[in-house]
Amino acid sequence: MTKRPEEIALMAEAGKLLASVFAHLDRLRLIGMSTMQVNDMVDSLIVNELQARPASKGQYGYAYALNASRNSVVCHGVPSPTEFLQDGDIVNFDITLEKNGFIADSSKTYLVGEVSPLAKRLVQVTYEAMWRGIRAVRPGARLGDVGHAIERHARRNGYSVVREYCGHGIGREMHEPPQVLHWGKPKTGLVLQEGMVFTIEPMLNQGRRAVRTEDDGWTVVTMDGKLSAQFEHTVAVTRSGVQVLTLRDGERALN
Numbered sequence: 001m002t003k004r005p006e007e008i009a010l011m012a013e014a015g016k017l018l019a020s021v022f023a024h025l026d027r028l029r030l031i032g033m034s035t036m037q038v039n040d041m042v043d044s045l046i047v048n049e050l051q052a053r054p055a056s057k058g059q060y061g062y063a064y065a066l067n068a069s070r071n072s073v074v075c076h077g078v079p080s081p082t083e084f085l086q087d088g089d090i091v092n093f094d095i096t097l098e099k100n101g102f103i104a105d106s107s108k109t110y111l112v113g114e115v116s117p118l119a120k121r122l123v124q125v126t127y128e129a130m131w132r133g134i135r136a137v138r139p140g141a142r143l144g145d146v147g148h149a150i151e152r153h154a155r156r157n158g159y160s161v162v163r164e165y166c167g168h169g170i171g172r173e174m175h176e177p178p179q180v181l182h183w184g185k186p187k188t189g190l191v192l193q194e195g196m197v198f199t200i201e202p203m204l205n206q207g208r209r210a211v212r213t214e215d216d217g218w219t220v221v222t223m224d225g226k227l228s229a230q231f232e233h234t235v236a237v238t239r240s241g242v243q244v245l246t247l248r249d250g251e252r253a254l255n
Contacts, residue, residue: 001169001177002195007102008236008245011171011197014104015234015245017050018097022108022248025093030085030112035068038093039079042066046097055096055103055174062218067094067107074203074211074220074228075165087113090123092230096174103174105199106246107232118206119227125157126204126229133182133200134235137242141192147184150202160209162228165220167199170234192237197245201232 003011021042028038043065046054054065069077069092070085077092085091094107109123132149154161167180178190182202205211207226214221222228234245244251 002193003171003197010100011102011104012245014097014099014102017052017099018104018106018246019248021045021095031087033085034081035079035083036081039064039066042095053098055098059174071227072222072225074162074222076218076220078216078218085112088115090119090229101172103170104234104246105170107230109229109231122206122227123229125159127231129153129202130200130231134242137235137237139192139194139237142187142189143180144184144188145186147181148186151183154204159204162203162209162211164211167201169198171197194237194239196237199232199234203228203230
């Protein structure tokens with residue numbers, strides 16, 4: 001379950017490349033683009049420029065380089081040539097990248113054009129909740145401490161936390177032990193040890209936490225049709241705390 005320092009260094013290299021993919025997305029206007037256009041751009045960038053592999057492509061039969069989850073889509077949104085991003089949307093792009101045999105996993109929710117204050121607030125609180133969870137990571141802490149930090153921040157701000165999907169261990173495989181729940185009780189769950197690597201990826205809903213999967217077998221949406229947002233980083237437990245392996249530009253002060 002734990003990784004050697006040299007393995008974590010390789011994961012950090014993959015994470016740095018993945019952060020550069022998000023830096024590229026940050027420069028896009030997005031309005032008027034189809035989610036398939038974004039997918040194809042990311043696929044080409046990872047393969048042709050970064051000499052890496054989109055790890056989600058072919059995983060469990062999935063055919064694309066990313067998930068594009070727009071507005072009321074919680075996760076696993078499938079890119080489409082007929083789904084165009086519009087002014088006022090929020091959209092989460094979840095991307096995985098493999099380099100030198102190791103996988104990094106990260107996601108970010110984007111504000112498309114002029115977004116309502118309520119939508120902005122959901123996205124901001126979701127981002128804060130992820131960082132609350134990350135800051136709870138250190139040797140000797142428990143996974144329940146991580147989940148509790150996330151859920152407490154979400155509930156204090158009036159949002160619900162999706163429970164059907166969670167973070168996960170990651171390394172040579174995209175999904176490894178342990179499962180990282182985004183809710184929990186302090187001082188419960190697995191004890192964290194130096195060398196563990198996993199994702200923290202909370203999904204917060206404006207309304208109820210209930211979700212359903214659409215007929216395509218992938219796309220998960222809120223049951224009440226209200227907005228959902230998500231952020232994700234891959235992290236490693238260090239001797240003194242935590243290292244964010246997928247840290248993006250502008251986040252250095254947060255780490």
